[in-house]
Every structure is written in C-alpha cells, then in structure tokens.
Amino acid sequence: MKPLNILLLTCSLTVTLPVYADEAKVAVAANFTGPMEKIAQAFEQETGHKLVIAYGTVGKFYAQIKNGAPFEVLVSSDDETPIRLEKDGLAIAGNRFTYAIGKLMLWSTRPGLVDDRGEVLKRGDFKYLAIANPKTAVYGAAAVRAMEKLGVYAALEPKLVQGENITQTYQFTATGNAELGFVALSQIYKDGRYAEGSRWVVPPELYPALRQDAVLLTRGKGNAAAEALLVYLKSDAAKAVIRSYGYEF
Amino acid sequence: MHLSDSDLQAIWLTIRLASIVTLILLFVGTPIAWWLARTKAWWKGPIGAVVALPLVLPPSVLGFYLLLGMGPNGPVGHLTEALGIGLLPFTFWGLVVASVFYSLPFMVQPLQSAFESIGERPLEVAATLRASPLDAFFTVAVPLALPGFLSASILTFAHTVGEFGVVLMIGGNIPGETRVASVQIYDHVEALEYMQAHNLAAVMLVFSFAVLLTIYVWRPNPKRGV
Structure with missing residues (x-):
C-alpha cells in the first residue's frame, strides 16, 4: 500500500469513530x-x-x-x-x-487470633501488626486513632509495620508476614461473606468517619x-x- | 538546608545496609565471577543469565517473591524459623538478604570482565613458577583485577543505596530498621512535605553524582597493569 493510501485510510478511520x-x-x-x-x-x-x-x-x-x-x-x-x-x-x-x-477492620488469616472485642490488641501476643502508613493513608491514621483510644498504641508501636497503602497492608497480612493488620472492610468482605481467618469490626466511635x-x-x-x-x-x-x-x- | 533526625536516621541506615551488602557480595560474588570468567562448562550460560536476572526483573516481582518466600508459608521462611532466626520480612537482615540478590549482577559482572581481561597467560606463568591455583588467584589475579574490584564495589554500594521497590515490598517502613532514605523521600512526597523531600533528595543526588564521578574520573586504566 502506498503511503498516501495509508494516510487516507487512517484519516477515514479517525473520522468514523463514534462521537458519543x-x-x-x-x-x-x-x-x-x-x-x-x-x-x-x-x-x-x-x-x-x-x-x-x-x-x-x-x-x-x-x-x-x-x-x-x-x-x-x-x-x-x-x-x-x-x-x-x-x-x-x-x-x-x-x-x-x-x-x-469506609469501615476499619482488624483481621488475621489465623482463625481464633482476633476476637470479636479486639482484646488481642491488649494481649499483644503477636510479633507484627500491619497498618497503612498513618502519614499518608486515612485508614492508617484511623488505625492509630483507634489504638490510641483503646490505650494500647504506646505498647503496640514497636510491633507496627507499615504498608505504603491499604492494599499493601492487606498483602502483609494476607501472606501471614504480619499476624494481623488493620485493613479496609471492603478488602475482606464480599457478597455478604468475610475472608478466611478471624476479624473484629472496629467500632466507628473509635476513629473519625x-x-x-x-x-x-x-x-x-x-x-x-x-x-x-x-x-x-x-x-x-x-x-x-x-x-x-x-x-x- | 535542614535534615530532621528521622532523615539522618534513614541516611545512616542506608549507608549501613549498603556497606554490609557490598561486603557480603565481595565474598559471594568473587567466586561466582571467577568461575564464570574461567569455566567452559555448558551451564555457564544459564548461571550467567540467573545472575543477571535482577537487572531485568521489576523490583516489584523480586519483592513479591521474597515476601512470599521469606514469609511463614515460604521455603526460606520455614528454614529461618527452623534455625531459630525467625522471619526475615520487616527486619534489617531481611533487607540485607533481599539486597544481596538485587545487587548481585552489579558485583559479579564488572568482576567477571576484569577477570576475563587478565587472560590465561599470567596465570600460566604463575603455575610454571609453582604457584598453587589459590596462590595464583590471590597474588596474580586479584592485584590485576583491582580496578574491577573497585568499580564493582562502588556500583554495588550505589545500587543498594538507590534500592526502592524491593524495600517497599518487604520492609514495612520501620524507623531505624527498614526505613531507608529512598523510602523516606517517598513518604515525604506522599505526605506533601515537599521541602523535606527536596532536602533529602538533594543529598541523594549529590551523593550519586559523586559516586559516578569517582568511577569515571579516577578509574585507573585497566590496561596499565597488564
């Protein structure tokens, strides 16, 4: 095909694209x-x-x-x-x-680790707790606020690992590298069912909406x-x- | 220009990480490079390709596999737990292990070409003077390949300093443990602290330029010794 033909063809294709x-x-x-x-x-x-x-x-x-x-x-x-x-x-x-x-969740892939009152945070019997970076991600800031209100933040701070965003926080927790993590409910809840493991719906009064x-x-x-x-x-x-x-x- | 305490901590951590990784890779990379330079075995090609993999793999791929492999369900994770070391992700030594993989080609490849450029002759001469292979390696090959050692070490160090994706995937952003300078800059940018980001970024820029300048200006002529 000659270059001119190609050019014409290209033009006609462009023109016939749907405008809506x-x-x-x-x-x-x-x-x-x-x-x-x-x-x-x-x-x-x-x-x-x-x-x-x-x-x-x-x-x-x-x-x-x-x-x-x-x-x-x-x-x-x-x-x-x-x-x-x-x-x-x-x-x-x-x-x-x-x-x-959004809703904040405390989640672990291990059954029975997270109880439905969040007592696990007071016990602190785990090595790593994953949160999203509180400086840059709202879910991270919400997790810190919730821990502060529960009075466990100072004790847990050395155990915190930060994901760059909430997706990475989920990744740390889902791969079991962190035993538990503060994730978004949307990540572990689909069509009325939770993902495997154990979880706690963090009460909304513990963190800003x-x-x-x-x-x-x-x-x-x-x-x-x-x-x-x-x-x-x-x-x-x-x-x-x-x-x-x-x-x- | 003002660097905060956490910036300085990140810089210090980065230097510590890069130094340890360079040291480990000198020991690990030298025999690999030596073998690759001298062998005629058919699997030289495959091994060379494996060594070069981190050059082409996206850091996210490497980081993801390390996260799975070193995690509680991964083979490396099983091993380190059985040895009583615990799990490597989110630890300084986890970053060291990851960086050793990630920077391996930057140590091996310059060393390999340095060894190759020596050729057979000096080693044959050493052998006729009854030097054992090990003796010949340390008294002939190493001094002749010194410029190669220098650029390989500088490149490895600098490349580890510039590491970001892998650290982000397995580090967990812990101050003084895994929050290196590149991650700290990223955090500043994400938090809209552009001034702090500028300051630390300027330090990195000056450092990187100085390193490369050293290699390009002060690099001894590799032909001179031979």
Missing part, C-alpha cells in the same frame, strides 16, 4: 479497587464510555494532579484531598459528594464520560455494588 463515546481517566483510591472494577465494567457497558483507571494512594494522586496529571475524576479515600483540590482550582467546586463511608469523596477535576469539565461517571456513582446500581463490599453511605 468519551474516555475518562480516573484516579481511584486503593481501598476502592474491588468495587470500582465492577462499577467500571457495568458503567462502560451501559454508557459506551470508556474508563482508564489508576489505583493508588491519594497523596500521590494529589501531587500528580498538581503537576498536570491528565486525570478527569478523583475517587478519593478521604474528603480532605478533594477539598484541597477545589481550593487549588484543580477541581470543580460544587461537584464533590460522599460516595461511600472515613468519608470517601469523589470529585470532578477541572480537566474533566465537558468530558461526557467523566460527568456520567459521577452521576453513575450515585445510582442504585453502583450503590448496590458499593454496599456489597461493606461500605455505608
């Missing part, structure tokens, strides 16, 4: 990985839009967005980062909403896929998925 489908780049907090994958699949099927999703810690996303990362939506693990982005003019004010409230907000970023203005995703996150279908992973609203 848009693509959105979405930054998603690591703890929301499971439900987001399900939601994205249903969303793409229903709307014909396409999502390109990056999972990670919100602190990293904040730095990237500030430096021009091409994200159109942030599905955050907190409510502070979206507010900060609004103040910076990087998110569109008035769009922010809480799509889920884990409000997870989503926000449309300035780059996403006018992007049909990005705007549709934010609407979809409030739909009953999305809420059913979110609830099935143990989040509340």
Whole structure:
C-alpha cells in the first residue's frame, strides 16, 4: 500500500469513530479497587464510555494532579484531598459528594487470633501488626486513632509495620508476614461473606468517619464520560455494588 | 538546608545496609565471577543469565517473591524459623538478604570482565613458577583485577543505596530498621512535605553524582597493569 493510501485510510478511520463515546481517566483510591472494577465494567457497558483507571494512594494522586496529571475524576479515600483540590482550582467546586463511608477492620488469616472485642490488641501476643502508613493513608491514621483510644498504641508501636497503602497492608497480612493488620472492610468482605481467618469490626466511635469523596477535576469539565461517571456513582446500581463490599453511605 | 533526625536516621541506615551488602557480595560474588570468567562448562550460560536476572526483573516481582518466600508459608521462611532466626520480612537482615540478590549482577559482572581481561597467560606463568591455583588467584589475579574490584564495589554500594521497590515490598517502613532514605523521600512526597523531600533528595543526588564521578574520573586504566 502506498503511503498516501495509508494516510487516507487512517484519516477515514479517525473520522468514523463514534462521537458519543468519551474516555475518562480516573484516579481511584486503593481501598476502592474491588468495587470500582465492577462499577467500571457495568458503567462502560451501559454508557459506551470508556474508563482508564489508576489505583493508588491519594497523596500521590494529589501531587500528580498538581503537576498536570491528565486525570478527569478523583475517587478519593478521604474528603480532605478533594477539598484541597477545589481550593487549588484543580477541581470543580460544587461537584464533590460522599460516595461511600469506609469501615476499619482488624483481621488475621489465623482463625481464633482476633476476637470479636479486639482484646488481642491488649494481649499483644503477636510479633507484627500491619497498618497503612498513618502519614499518608486515612485508614492508617484511623488505625492509630483507634489504638490510641483503646490505650494500647504506646505498647503496640514497636510491633507496627507499615504498608505504603491499604492494599499493601492487606498483602502483609494476607501472606501471614504480619499476624494481623488493620485493613479496609471492603478488602475482606464480599457478597455478604468475610475472608478466611478471624476479624473484629472496629467500632466507628473509635476513629473519625472515613468519608470517601469523589470529585470532578477541572480537566474533566465537558468530558461526557467523566460527568456520567459521577452521576453513575450515585445510582442504585453502583450503590448496590458499593454496599456489597461493606461500605455505608 | 535542614535534615530532621528521622532523615539522618534513614541516611545512616542506608549507608549501613549498603556497606554490609557490598561486603557480603565481595565474598559471594568473587567466586561466582571467577568461575564464570574461567569455566567452559555448558551451564555457564544459564548461571550467567540467573545472575543477571535482577537487572531485568521489576523490583516489584523480586519483592513479591521474597515476601512470599521469606514469609511463614515460604521455603526460606520455614528454614529461618527452623534455625531459630525467625522471619526475615520487616527486619534489617531481611533487607540485607533481599539486597544481596538485587545487587548481585552489579558485583559479579564488572568482576567477571576484569577477570576475563587478565587472560590465561599470567596465570600460566604463575603455575610454571609453582604457584598453587589459590596462590595464583590471590597474588596474580586479584592485584590485576583491582580496578574491577573497585568499580564493582562502588556500583554495588550505589545500587543498594538507590534500592526502592524491593524495600517497599518487604520492609514495612520501620524507623531505624527498614526505613531507608529512598523510602523516606517517598513518604515525604506522599505526605506533601515537599521541602523535606527536596532536602533529602538533594543529598541523594549529590551523593550519586559523586559516586559516578569517582568511577569515571579516577578509574585507573585497566590496561596499565597488564
């Protein structure tokens, strides 16, 4: 084929692409990985839009967005980062909403290690307790607060190992390298069933509410896929998925 | 420029880790490099490839396998527990073991080429003077390969200092134990403490440049001795 023909063919292909489908780049907090994958699949099927999703810690996303990362939506693990982005003019004010409230769990793969009142934290008969980095991950900060309120933080501090984010914290615990860990309920709860092992639902009054907000970023203005995703996150279908992973609203 | 106590602790820990790893690899890497340089066995190729693996494997792969392998259900984990050492992840010595794997090619490959460039001749001459192979190794090969030892050690040290992915996977971010400088910088960035990140990053940058400068400027001419 002659170069000119290839060029013409390329042009015609570009022109005939459907115009109704848009693509959105979405930054998603690591703890929301499971439900987001399900939601994205249903969303793409229903709307014909396409999502390109990056999972990670919100602190990293904040730095990237500030430096021009091409994200159109942030599905955050907190409510502070979206507010900060609004103040910076990087998110569109008035769009922010809480799509889920996370729950903190103490979990071990060993049956019988974690009791349903969290007494194991007072006994301290383990070598390592995994938490997410409290400086950078809200679940880590919540775990520290809960331990402080229980009055066990000072005693347990030498046993703490930190995951870079909540996914890595889960990894440390799931591989048994840490006997137990503070993870997100969404990581060990699916369709009404808990993962193997033993667990304790940390009472919500022990830590500040884990409000997870989503926000449309300035780059996403006018992007049909990005705007549709934010609407979809409030739909009953999305809420059913979110609830099935143990989040509340 | 201000470095906090935890920054200094991270730097000190990094230096300690890199020094110990370099020392261990001098002992482990030298016989491997010597063997690779001299052998005509068919499995020279496969062994060489295994040694070079950490060059191409993503640190996340290496870190993930180390986490599983050294964990309570892994073969290395079973061994260390049976020996009464306990489990290696989240410990300084766990990082040492991981770094020995991770930096192995940086020690072996420069040494191997140094040994290869010596050739058969000096060793044959030594043998005719009734030097035993071990004697010839220490009195002939090592002095001739000294520049190779120097660059291999510097590269190994520097590469261990720059290690990040593997440490993140198996370290657990414990101050004074596994929180090395690269992880500390990452933490600063994640916590939006950009000023502290800049300070520590500047130290790393200057250090890395100085190391490479040493290799490129002061490197003795390898041909001179031979």
